[in-house]
Amino acid sequence: MAIPMVLEIVFPPSLVLIAASVLRICGNFYHHCILSKLRTKGGKEYKIPKGGLFEGYVTRKWYMSKFEDLPKEVKAVIPYVF
Structure with missing residues (x-):
């Protein structure tokens, strides 16, 4: 099933994946900072x-x-x- 053209213009799949990856990386970095301050x-x-x-x-x-x-x-x- 193809993605409707309107959705591709508003939310290109690659842009959504990039945003999700950036959010994940920022969350990972934040938790690494918490762990690095423990010891x-x-x-x-x-x-x-x-x-x-x-x-x-x-x-x-x-x-x-x-x-x-x-x-x-x-x-x-x-x-x-x-």
């Missing part, structure tokens, strides 16, 4: 990242095994499943 130079300890998608989408089971003082409001990706 001091040469530090080896685990720390819980805060901010961005780290606030709600974490693997709760892993965090619970590493941190005894994990806040109760941290939820799993798929509650009761993963």
Whole structure:
């Protein structure tokens, strides 16, 4: 099925893909910055990242095994499943 000509003029598929890629790259860079600020130079300890998608989408089971003082409001990706 072909894309109607009007949609191609308003939202060219390549432009939509480029915008989505730029958004993804910016989000990735933001989360890398958060992670880079966690450890001091040469530090080896685990720390819980805060901010961005780290606030709600974490693997709760892993965090619970590493941190005894994990806040109760941290939820799993798929509650009761993963």
